[in-house]
Amino acid sequence: MSISLDAAASQCIVRAGLLADGCGSAPRSDAAVLIDEGRITAVDTTAAITAKASPDTQTIDLGDACLAPGLIDGHTHLSLAGDGRLYSEMFSETDEMMVLTGALNLHRHLQAGITTIREHGARNRVGFTLKDGLNRGYIPGPRMQVSGRPITCTGGHFHMCNEVADGEDEIRRSVRRLVHEGADYIKIMASGGGTEGTIPGRASYSEAELHAAVHEAHHLHRVTAAHCRASESMVNAVKAGIDLMEHAEFLEPDGELKFDPELAQMMAECGIWISPTLQAWCRWPQVTQLRRQREQGLAQVDDLATLQSLEKRAEKRLDVMRRMLDYCMKERIVPGTDSGVNDLAFGHLDYDLELLVEVGFTPGEALESATRISAEAIGLADDLGTIEVGKVADLVAFDGDPTRDIGAVSRVVAVFQAGVRVR
Ligand SMILES: [Zn+2]
Incomplete structure (x- = not known):
């Protein structure tokens, strides 16, 4: 491209x-x-x-x-406001309001020095419309690669976006439909996530189903990105030949994080790109705000207790990340904000770079992950x-x-x- x-x-x-x-x-x-x-x-x-x-x-x-x-953010959801509301509340908006939300979010990211993004999944034609508006010069914003709608199983994570596919045949059809509508790459939900009724620690597609998506996407000159929170889904993604793995949390069905050295070795050997979306898991916007309150002497006892428990939770995720770095994967890791979901407001790739430094990147390496390495990962080097x-x-x-x-x-x-x- x-x-x-x-x-x-x-x-x-x-x-x-x-x-x-x-x-x-x-x-x-x-x-x-x-x-x-x-x-x-x-x-x-x-x-x-x-x-x-x-x-x-x-x-x-x-x-x-x-x-x-210019910085590159490989993981955004432009149609969502990142204002702390639940998915069910954000998805109760009309498509028209989602496009307007996206226009504001594009502006915020651009002002924060982010000049290229991947739009990782929106409802109906919202993602495509935003890209069209941007290309026509109607709205300012970072350059944009669009996935359109994420492919997901019945009742799966982001099923509200309306690209549900079960089984290899339906998945192939979804890939063809999305490419026909203008998808630059294919996003597929390989495990549950934050969507109500899904289980983040369980795979939602088999290796064969993911492979059908990869095969069809590559056939049409598109790369794939898979949402993988569960360890089980990470194994499936590696074996199916997914190009880029999102989250990579090593999550077990019971909701605990459990680093798996054998899986890490497989990831290193196959050369998959990994976007750990650290600020999302670590709830970094909230941690940052509470730390600021503490510094200004404005934190109450409850705030300090919340901060302490968030920091403890974040540390577990960061520890998994540090162990992954033992497998020489720095050159394959790219930051991604997951902006739009939960309270992840646009304009903050800085949080992810801060967290990469926290787990052992030098500041220079963190900057390169958001620039040179990200450009390679999305095929625009x-x-x-x-x-x-x-x-x-x-x-x-x-x-x-x-x-x-x-x-x-x-x-x-x-x-x-x-x-x-x-x-
Ligand atoms: Zn996401």
């Missing part, structure tokens, strides 16, 4: 005090990027770039800020993910060096899409 740019800006220079190109080397100082028709044509010192550009080229000087590739000649000029500037202090990712000062400043 490659990105075509229309209405891209003419030549310009973006200069910054630091530049982290996403390729793994230390940030360079006093660097500039020359952009022509939306793509990067040179990266060098400010003096060298100025000498290279034509004299009337506009320069955007970002002062001391650190310039990095030719165009996105690093600041290199030939790439699309999707850029974000932070107040501070995110390769030393991951907190800098929360301090966005400028965002560019194909060379056009959008914040």
Whole structure:
């Protein structure tokens, strides 16, 4: 897949005090990027770039800020508000209201430096409509890959989106229908989840059913992503050849997390991409808010008790993640926010990067997971993910060096899409 740019800006220079190109080397100082028709044509010192550009080229000087590739969030639900309501309440909205919710969410993510997303499943045509609106320029937002509706079993997680399929034949038909409607990739629910009546610790499809989805999707040049909370579903996904595994919680039927070294070994060997959606399990928005309250001396006794139990719960999940890293999977792990569900508001990929650092990534590695590695995982590495000649000029500037202090990712000062400043 490659990105075509229309209405891209003419030549310009973006200069910054630091530049982290996403390729793994230390940030360079006093660097500039020359952009022509939306793509990067040179990266060098400010003096060298100025000498290279034509004299009337506009320069955007970002002062001391650190310039990095635009961030990528591989897991969003644009149609959901992330305002703490239950699924049943959020899905009682009309499709029209879901499209409007999506327009607001696109704006929030873009302002947070997220320039590319995957829309991981909405009801009916809501996801497709949002992508169409974005491509027509009706609404601003990150570039978008859309799955349309997630494929799920009868009564399964997200069955309210209306793409229910049981058995291999129905699953193949669903893949064909979604691709026909415009799906860029296929999302399938391989275990239960937060949807009422489903069991997150149980697989919802067999290996054969998942394989039918993979086979049909690959046949039509689409990759697959599977929602896998249960260990059982993780095994099925690996064996079926799923391209990207969401959540990967090692969840047992009784609701406990139980790390399985043999399964981790299988995941490492098959080279599956893994999106651990840490802020979702760890309830990080709530933890962050309570910690802030505590620092300001505003936390009551009840708040402190809640914080303590949330931190203890989060630690169990983070421990599973740390054990996974023993299997050398850093280069296959990508952050994903799961924004929209529960109280996961849009605009916070920073939480997931913070949590990756918490489990053992360096800040630089966390940044690369959200840029270079994510671009590879979603098949857009030719165009996105690093600041290199030939790439699309999707850029974000932070107040501070995110390769030393991951907190800098929360301090966005400028965002560019194909060379056009959008914040
Ligand atoms: Zn999700």
